[in-house]
Amino acid sequence: MCAPESTGREPEETMVPRRLLLVGEGNFSFTASLIDTLDPGVSVTATCLQQPADVDRDPVTQENLQRLRERGIDVRFGVDCTQLAHALQAHDRDFDRIYFNFPHCGRKAGVAKNRELLAKFFQSCADVLAKEGEVHVALCRGQGGTPADKPQREWHNSWQVVAMAALGGFILSDVYPFSCEAVPGYKCTGYRSQAKSFHVEGALNHIFTQSSPFEGSQPRTFRVRLEDQWFSFTEPEALAGKLNRRFLEASSCHPIRTINEKLIAGLGKHFPLRRLTCSFPLLSQGGTSVLPPRTCDPSAFWISLHEDNSYSESLTAEITEEMEDILLLFSECALPKSPGRDDCIAAQEGLREQAKLCLRSSLLVHAEAVICSPDFLPGPLHILTGPVYRKCHISPFTMPAFHETLLILGLNKNVKDSCLASLLDHLKDILDNLLTQTLREDSNLRPSVGYVLQPNGKDYVIHVKSLNFGPDCTENLIIGAVVTSIIVSHEQQCFVFVSLNLDLLAMLVYDISDWRLLWTFDNRFLKRFAPGKTERFRSYSLYPPRYVHDISFWLDKKKGFDELEFHTVARAVSQDTIISIQLLGRFQHPETEQVSLCYRLTYQACDRALSPHLAAAMQSRFRKEVQRQLHVSLR
Template sequence: MVPRRLLLVGEGNFSFTASLIDTLDPGISITATCLQHPADLEGDPVTQENLQRLRERGVEVRFGVDCTQLPRTLQAHERDFDRIYFNFPHCGRKAGVAKNRELLAKFFQSCADILTKEGEVHVALCRGQGGTPADKPQREWHNSWQVVAMAALGGFILSDVYPFSCETVPGYKCTGYRSQAKSFHIEGAVNHVFTQSSPLEGCQPRAFRVRLGDRCFSCTEPEALAGKLNRRFLEASSCHPVKTINEKLIAELGKHFPLRRLKCSLPLLSQGGTSVLPPGTCDPVSAFWISLHEDKSHSESLTGEKTEEMEGILSFSECALPKSLGRDGCRAAQEGICEQAELRLRSSLLAHVDTVIQSPDFRPGSLHVLSGPVFRKCHILPFRMPAFHETLFILGLNKNSKDGCLASLLNHLKGSLNNLLTETLLEGSSLSASVEFVLQPNGKDHIIHVKSLNFGPDCTEHLIIGNIITSTGVTHEHQCFVFVSINLDLLAMLVYDISDWRILWTFDNRFLKRFAPGKVERFKSYSLYPPCYVHDISFWLDKKKGFDELEFHTVARAVSQGTVISIQFLGRFQHPETEQVSLCYRLTYQACDKALSPQLAAAMQSRFRREIQRQLHVSPR
């Protein structure tokens, strides 16, 4: 964005403003401010010379402006700045890191009310003060000004960082060392560019209206999936990277096999399973459950909240509903009884294979393609996702020609995946990714491994991006079936060099603006060096209730709105007298696209303690 109005705060001798005006378009409005009053600056000839120059150029100059109270200083019609500069802030004299952190925190909170929605805040700090990896060398976190964490208190994220160079503003002379007219060393100084993020508290579970047959039901997405349902990333109009990867993969395989693309149904399933696949393929234990309430209002949910339409191509038949919501339910509805049922969100598209292969339109030898979102409870780990997009390839084969066709499919699939994974590699880059099909103990199924160096040494050596399952149909004596399941989100991360899966689900428009439709290029994050906050928790177990660690992770994901990135088991203790068992865990909080402050992380931890006590029946220590 080209700035129209600039605000400079904390100007000591106004030399930065005087130098900056020569580098800007004459049409840009500039307001330069300082904390001192005119009488305090009368004895400095350099400052007076700069002030004279600014007045001649029409720059507005203000004195006695406290950078922590900007909304009070500026009238409503004077706000809406596109860019705010604060060079080398300091409380003065021998103020320590704690006071300077407080100064930064209040400054960012002050900026939030006078900056445009897409505006920027530029803060230059001396070497090491910021506490980010951009500092060379980087100070210890506790000994830095923690600029990113302080900015989060005002709702800002660090979107860019680069060395501060006096050469770009010739004539600039820094002053103010220990509240004196002396200059200070700015070698290795860093300029930090902050932008506003969407509020973290705004991502709450949404209400939906679902049409099943000729009836309407309302439901609310699970708290652990807030913002994940009905996002429509795979629609034709989408330019989401997951959609791009899906289309490229399908197009590659379409060069070698006849394709039949199927439209995906709603992600709601009844309790029935699938008979074609081996037991446990679609594990109901890790499923999210949705409560459906019959909705006769067609406009509002039972709680009075506005609802969104959860769109699906295929509607459920009456037999897909539990008996309590079948046609007999109409009598209860007429008597004023509100119908309710529990349906689960599918954990894999493999749950639909029976419907596909038993359809009269199923064609052996053709590659049937089904794409859509899936949801499953999982432990909090870097590459485990409670929601992701899956593409399922279904191929029906004659048993006599199975081996040759299967080998052909595997070869073309490996080639297509390898082509995608090398598309964004820089010329001469040492980074690489390779696909490997690992045969399973049953001798017929495979796991699709990708060995990638793109994510650095902390990444697991092999990432599982899919499965290949072969199965003999119960009702198809002379046929067998091959099901290839691909995790599109994980594949997109590898191709675009996206290190955090959560960014794929952001509501921030800046994410999609980084991608051109159908084009693959490396992703550059707009939220750099987000800080981590570590909190420990220990609790006594209820002997009668037991402890479900998967639910423990799910509650943490829900309460933290997805900001818990790691849960580490620290230890187990058993009281020698009561024999009561206590567990201790360490939670790490970090946001990938929003401003997460230390205070907000602490508040989430407090709520987490309450929620595990309520939902898991444990007693926090």
Template sequence: MAPRRLLLVGEGNFSFAAALSDTLDPSTSLTATCLQHPTDLARDPVAQENLLRLRTRGAVVRFGVDCTQLAHAFGPHDRQFDRIYFNFPHCGRKAGVAKNRELLAKFFQSCSDVLAKEGEVHVALCRGQGGTPADNPQREWQNSWQVVAMAAQGGLILSDVHLFDCEAMPGYKCTGYRSQDKSFHVEGALNHVFTKSLPLEGFQPRKFRINLGSQWFSFAEPEALAGKLNRGFLEASSCHPVKIVNEKLIAEMGTAFPLKRLECSFPLFPPGGTSVLPSGICDIPSPFWVILHEENPDSEYLTSETALEMKDFLVSFSELSLPQHPRRDGNEAAHKGICGPAKVCLRSSLLVHVQAVIQAPDFLPGSLHILSGPVFQKCHILPFSMPAFHETLFILGFNKNLDASCLSPLLDHLKGILDSLSQTLLEESKRSSSVEFVIQPNGKDYRIHAKSHSFGPGCTKNLIIGSVITFVTSVTCKDQCFVFVSINLDLLAMLVWDISDWRILWTFDNRFLKNFVPGKIEPFKSYSLYPPCYVHDISFWLDEKKGFDELEFHTVARAVSQDTVISIQLLDRFQHPKTEQVSLCYRLTYQTCDKALPQQQVASMQSQFRKEIQQQLHVILR
């Protein structure tokens, strides 16, 4: 294993470097730098003593190093530092917060050039300077150094913050700017630990190929679902929390009912290419539609580069009955091989498959038939509304003569399992029922509500994690009735591990899965702390002829922002007294949960959003 490489910048009298060197393993390489030149420290006996200690221990000392230009100070073969320290940065005696923010931003951008892939940047700041909730007291955002926002400009996220312990470094003496005698006040100072985040920009919707019978088709991932198709979270090799909680749920249900687990060989597209649920099931969600393009030698849709790219995302589907299309209706053009695209929707619920399950020859009344898989549906941008999530569907058929006596044991057992799972992290003395079945107006169906005090006062009510649908007449076979229990596995996983943001479940960052150890459940610890929020307002006139679809407005925002818009609030609705034209004003709040998000990139997203709603929603910007 290669020795760790440490870099210290902005050293004053080199006392921190000397103290740190006493604690290091001999294999660790230490490079200490300062902005001053040797002559500036020649008359400082403390600095000279520390320099001697460092050189005796084999440390590298560099003078005249600008921490905002680290790539200039270190050649390509002398970079890849595992840890970079910058203690109490400051531009000068009279520099205000704006100047110090600029220093931090340039420093973080410079760090990205010399930091190892899994390296850390440690920045110590005086009490209140950072502008995060960890500060005590916390300054107003505009009066702080906004350290997390500045780090985002270098592609870094705040992964830890703790007290800066001077006593742990014997001999360390904090100096002021350029080693001036007046030192900084370090009581209550905090050490901020930053790590690299995955890049946010450049993540484009992927393209997929599917095989339907003897014909190959291709389609592009909807922009609002970029990165959410074909992730394989429920596969046997997965250790994702939705897989863990699904296996636990199924195993517990199996203690009371015989199980028949169905392999999820059903296509992502519902039978017939539509997303119509069985009659009797209300709350039909709005689906995502995709265009299937037939691959043939004359196709203009596929280029050689595109086809090569799609090999990495090859998806095999079951036979799909495509809907009739103007160019698929058996006319002469179709017989000549002239093919056109077909528009189909992604399944919005596993309930679209119940007909096929209960009509199968091997369907067993009295057994729980289980389907699990991802589903996709358009939704408004709200804290617990997900455009993609994983659903488990339990299907139970029973004889009519048994009436509703089969339902009560099922609900009681399910409630006990969900209560147990959702309270895993609570102390035994604090246990109380957190899951309840709320009867619907039709008097026979239920919504499964869960409460979590961990998500804050505003999120303890109406968190719907599933539903129970009973006696659906359109799928009744002879003398049988059916119960369908649908569970949102993503929400259930959030409850179990105290995950407050559903978006983190879809991250590509490998650090996420390290939180989940088989057989052990502990609260999720985020590796991206206190991400800043950015607020932008937008107002526009509506086109009376075209109308306005607010759901599409949210969907466009989700796509353009790559799921970084966390809130859309209607601020004002104005109708012109003369023209009667209607204007709407919305406020968008941007924030990430696992990536660096610079303010400049948010401004770019907002600009693109303005263009997209003009084109797609036919509004007139104000």
């Protein structure tokens, strides 16, 4: 069972264990069999809850203990698996693997008692496990309550192993059939505190690893400089951890960069290209744009700047580098080009008065600057890539932050139609090729990119049918748009703008089912990808638990209700763990005519340990924030 080939995992992904801890050993037959499969240098500590006197009369146990002592195995009695830190000294911890086979409270303990045992066990494991260690828990058929169980029990009737593990900060990273043949001689005992064996047919071995903490995605503070004045701002709570992540830099192996480079390389075979540098996504209110005024955009995230004189040369090199990047790019974006001294002072005074900027919601805000630059030429594809941010309703395939690639093509008006058709045909071929690179060989279905003409008769949306995302996925995912309706003053030229959502495209290509994974801080995500290659993604967090909470409130007649803000507050408070918001009902009081709304919120993390307690705490904070920010009265 310990060999890589018996786990179902790829050998290169299996950490070579050096120190093993086995808990809840009954007759020690598992340890006695396991040691024959291990390298001589592996250290093993085998423990059981019983005292030596409790097993003296069992000849099988005594025979196994004799084998262990001859091999120099550390055997300990009276060890409570829910209090491992008490049984093991500080210098005797940091185990690479902890095994617990068929845990049970004994006698006729129900699911509640066994859940409690698991919860306390996982919390105890956190004290003695190495940073990249694993916890192996074998459960009988159906006990775990995950889709891996065949048949799967109803959640309330299972041991809810993933939720109990989350209480200790663990996620389920793998699951495979428990094989007694892999450890010959193993005979599990302890069924209902008897010498009888558990029914191991259909049993599963669950592999848990430690998750990254929720504290790692708190809003960060950035500093920028306008001329000789420093300002600071905090990223919006709904975008915590999503500013300045540098996924597109040359040193990055992030799948978003890989997809973008493959896309551009494909276009380069058919068109001359000009790649442009994208500025930091902060925009001043006075900039030019082919889009409507941003002050009217309800989806915009607004940033408040504050004077900050705390900048010091003693800051770490990493932070200084991050700030310098923002300094250069932000200054180009926020101030007039080649300003005089008086203009700079006026700009700073204006910022002190209004102290507000916004994050761009589309790269089209830069289109006019590109077109109006002196070196812009018709014919080449001008390519701009960068992150964009917009408030949006919570749903599986809408995201508040994503990376956009914008193609800008200037055409002579007399060849517009033929050049546009050529561009769209080549783009379709490139996208179709990307989307089929990771298909299974036995798949009969092929994704196909299509263009849907919009009601104005000029613009298109680019959509693709998803093959892997399940029932939550709409029939066609919109991955971009083709815009020809924007009017830019120019006598001889017309312009085509093609926008592509790189995050959604990467999800489709790599079979990444959750957009939040693209923004994770967990290093295991990037380790799944080889630079420049497209391979199917294998998740390191399986079957994360869901928790459902309801909220109902009275609306303020004067203030009204902004549902987009409701979703934005939910996203911020839950740190992107709310995956669904469903309106359950609307009620109007017959006498006061006051309106009440009731919503159902579903919480689920994609790669962090979300426990029922933490989800409940988030819901409690959400109730307070909804009252404070949206001026509603809870029922």
